[in-house]
Amino acid sequence: MKKKVLATIVAAAMSFSLLAGCGSQGAAPAAEAPAAEAPAAEEAPAADEAPSEDAAPAADGDVITVGFAQVGHESDWRTASTNSVQAALSKENGIDLQFVDCDNDSAAQLEAVRNFIEQDVDYIVIDPIVSTGWDTVLTEADDAGIPVIVIDRTIDDSDKYVSWVGSEFTNEGLAAGAWLKAYAEAKGIKELNILEITGTTGSSAEIGRTTGFHKYVDSEGWNLLDSQTGDFTQDGGQKVMESYCKSYEGKFNVVICQNDNEAFGAIDAMKAAGVSYGVDGDVIVISFDACTAGLQMVLDKEINADFQCNPLQGPDCLKLIQALKAGETVEKQTFMAEPWYVSEDILKDITYTNNSGKEVTEPLVVVDAATVEAAY
Amino acid sequence: MGTINKTLKQLLLPLICLLIVLLINLIKSPTFFNIGMQHGVLYGRLIDILNRGSEIAILAVGQTLVVAVSAGTDISVGSVMSLSACGTCMMLAGYGVNSTTQLMVPLGIGILFGILLGGVCGCINGALVSKLKIQPMVATLILFTAARAIGLLLCNNQITYIRYEPYKYLGNFIPGCPVPTAIFVTIAVIAVVTLLLKKTALGLYIQSAGINSRAARISGINSAMICFVCYLICGLCAGIAGMVASSRIYSADSNNIGLNYELDSILAVALGGNSLGGGKFNLAGAVIGAYTIQAITTTLLAMGVSTDQAPVVKAIIVVIIVVVQSPTFKEWFANTEAKRRALAAEGGQKA
Numbered sequence: 001m002k003k004k005v006l007a008t009i010v011a012a013a014m015s016f017s018l019l020a021g022c023g024s025q026g027a028a029p030a031a032e033a034p035a036a037e038a039p040a041a042e043e044a045p046a047a048d049e050a051p052s053e054d055a056a057p058a059a060d061g062d063v064i065t066v067g068f069a070q071v072g073h074e075s076d077w078r079t080a081s082t083n084s085v086q087a088a089l090s091k092e093n094g095i096d097l098q099f100v101d102c103d104n105d106s107a108a109q110l111e112a113v114r115n116f117i118e119q120d121v122d123y124i125v126i127d128p129i130v131s132t133g134w135d136t137v138l139t140e141a142d143d144a145g146i147p148v149i150v151i152d153r154t155i156d157d158s159d160k161y162v163s164w165v166g167s168e169f170t171n172e173g174l175a176a177g178a179w180l181k182a183y184a185e186a187k188g189i190k191e192l193n194i195l196e197i198t199g200t201t202g203s204s205a206e207i208g209r210t211t212g213f214h215k216y217v218d219s220e221g222w223n224l225l226d227s228q229t230g231d232f233t234q235d236g237g238q239k240v241m242e243s244y245c246k247s248y249e250g251k252f253n254v255v256i257c258q259n260d261n262e263a264f265g266a267i268d269a270m271k272a273a274g275v276s277y278g279v280d281g282d283v284i285v286i287s288f289d290a291c292t293a294g295l296q297m298v299l300d301k302e303i304n305a306d307f308q309c310n311p312l313q314g315p316d317c318l319k320l321i322q323a324l325k326a327g328e329t330v331e332k333q334t335f336m337a338e339p340w341y342v343s344e345d346i347l348k349d350i351t352y353t354n355n356s357g358k359e360v361t362e363p364l365v366v367v368d369a370a371t372v373e374a375a376y
Numbered sequence: 377m378g379t380i381n382k383t384l385k386q387l388l389l390p391l392i393c394l395l396i397v398l399l400i401n402l403i404k405s406p407t408f409f410n411i412g413m414q415h416g417v418l419y420g421r422l423i424d425i426l427n428r429g430s431e432i433a434i435l436a437v438g439q440t441l442v443v444a445v446s447a448g449t450d451i452s453v454g455s456v457m458s459l460s461a462c463g464t465c466m467m468l469a470g471y472g473v474n475s476t477t478q479l480m481v482p483l484g485i486g487i488l489f490g491i492l493l494g495g496v497c498g499c500i501n502g503a504l505v506s507k508l509k510i511q512p513m514v515a516t517l518i519l520f521t522a523a524r525a526i527g528l529l530l531c532n533n534q535i536t537y538i539r540y541e542p543y544k545y546l547g548n549f550i551p552g553c554p555v556p557t558a559i560f561v562t563i564a565v566i567a568v569v570t571l572l573l574k575k576t577a578l579g580l581y582i583q584s585a586g587i588n589s590r591a592a593r594i595s596g597i598n599s600a601m602i603c604f605v606c607y608l609i610c611g612l613c614a615g616i617a618g619m620v621a622s623s624r625i626y627s628a629d630s631n632n633i634g635l636n637y638e639l640d641s642i643l644a645v646a647l648g649g650n651s652l653g654g655g656k657f658n659l660a661g662a663v664i665g666a667y668t669i670q671a672i673t674t675t676l677l678a679m680g681v682s683t684d685q686a687p688v689v690k691a692i693i694v695v696i697i698v699v700v701q702s703p704t705f706k707e708w709f710a711n712t713e714a715k716r717r718a719l720a721a722e723g724g725q726k727a
Binding site for chain 2: 072073079234236239247264293
């Protein structure tokens with residue numbers, strides 16, 4: 001009898017550790033495996049291809065090996081980022097890419113970067129899960145003479161990387177403000193009463209988008225009725241908007257949500273409360289991110305303007321690597337071009353002073369079916 | 377008659393707490409209580425409280441039984457909500473699909489699958505606690521950690537959208553019906569569990585097993601079985617709450633569905649005047665507690681308290697409510713009251 005009970009316990013414990021393993025750690029070793037096998041597999045084709053290399057237009061001499069340590073695959077945005085880098089740093093462009101999905105485990109990411117250094121790859125691309133704790137490993141890379149390119153998220157405690165490619169969130173907020181100003185003028189709307197649904201407090205996207213947009217709120221004297229966080233979730237946006245609809249019934253004409261999911265929730269809440277919104281409605285809806293579903297809503301004239309956070313770092317990464325290969329010096333920071341999507345063909349472009357103090361004029365893209373199709 | 381009075385007395389404090397929260401709103405802004413019809417549906421803050429409080433109320437029903445029978449809490453309910461939501465969306469959309477307008481299986485089967493997943497989780501918790509005698513918090517900690525991760529795997533680490541109109545009914549409105557569907561779901565859950573407790577001896581068994589499991593076993597009650605059943609009901613409740621939460625956003629957001637709901641459900645049980653030490657329990661109290669929590673949340677949103685600071689205010693209110701209901705405070709209050717009366721009587725005599 002006792003043995004039977006013991007057996008059950010052990011069996012249960014084993015099956016649970018299996019289940020738990022699937023969730024958190026399981027993916028890390030699985031992701032590392034291809035990285036470890038890759039060099040062996042790569043050497044053979046590299047040797048085979050060597051004679052025909054001269055014929056290939058992109059590569060001059062040998063194949064460039066690049067290690068890429070990605071955050072994980074938690075959202076569509078991240079998947080788009082991964083696909084973009086994989087597509088740009090491809091065999092056709094003379095690059096052999098070793099990809100490691102770190103599944104949001106920062107220890108696994110450090111390990112992956114160390115592996116790259118040991119394998120002596122030519123370049124390392126990192127999308128850092130956390131912004132600190134990088135100095136040691138980046139120094140190792142530096143000592144080994146491997147240039148490191150950082151994409152998307154930032155590294156705060158080390159400057160031993162050659163360049164960073166990503167989005168400037170403050171510019172996204174500024175562009176939203178500039179668009180709203182121009183749009184209100186074009187439409188003859190005199191008074192703007194704004195409700196804001198912000199992202200997760202303290203995240204870089206929330207800080208940047210709020211800072212940028214609030215510059216316009218302050219300078220234009222717009223009336224910001226309320227600002228609460230929706231945590232970048234649909235449920236959060238819906239809850240906050242439900243309450244807004246009652247507190248400010250008939251008193252607001254702009255809702256700005258800091259990502260598409262929040263906008264979906266806010267739109268559902270407005271629909272339920274009978275508030276008319278979008279292009280032909282009383283309330284202007286502004287959103288950020290511009291994922292496929294978000295752009296679909298811009299096309300359906302439910303969201304007036306959507307400011308993209310560009311996940312396609314691949315082409316810029318490729319440019320950097322080619323420049324470094326050619327021995328050129330590169331900029332420490334590269335801000336990616338980010339399209340601003342609108343649903344109406346009223347304004348051609350917007351002009352604003354960006355975060356680096358330069359006055360820029362950027363085009364507005366009117367969304368059509370093809371834009372939605374091409375979105376990530 | 378006597379028992380009814382006693383139940384009422386038990387419910388009095390939780391009810392007063394709820395009323396005070398609502399009263400503050402009445403003073404602050406009288407429009408809080410406006411209920412109107414808009415586009416053929418009921419519309420107002422009170423409706424919001426009833427509607428949004430559904431998930432916590434449903435969880436609180438299951439949690440009350442678990443607390444009563446095992447003197448411990450099921451901390452996995454929030455994660456189980458997320459798992460069952462993911463399970464349903466995965467069934468309906470098919471594995472790896474992240475947005476669908478057409479269902480792979482009939483809606484009913486998908487929802488049933490989600491609720492059953494909740495039941496399976498309840499069985500696992502129940503077996504660990506009742507058969508293997510693992511402490512409830514440790515036993516449920518396993519699914520607290522694992523369930524959300526399993527949900528992520530089911531949904532291929534994406535948010536799965538079910539853009540199919542009837543899927544939205546459960547968390548929103550059925551066309552033509554002015555009352556939010558979630559309220560009906562809550563009523564149904566409470567009614568079924570209440571019937572189960574009143575019409576069978578289950579309620580009595582749970583109390584006996586909770587007060588003294590050995591004594592109950594010796595007097596012929598299968599304590600382990602009763603405990604198992606309570607965890608099973610709790611798991612099913614979590615599954616149902618997960619369906620409602622998922623239907624509200626017609627998707628399975630495994631990272632956020634049911635986040636921190638386990639704490640709210642435990643709080644609801646405590647606010648309802650139930651002892652977390654098990655034994656006697658009061659289902660109605662827990663449900664009132666759940667709506668009190670939602671009333672506080674809605675109030676803070678209505679007053680424009682920033683959502684970052686809201687938990688602090690919420691904590692202060694909860695501390696006050698719990699202190700007022702604690703036996704020590706009640707005793708102290710009764711003593712001072714008695715002293716005051718005695719003094720008054722003495723004074724009266726002297727004069």
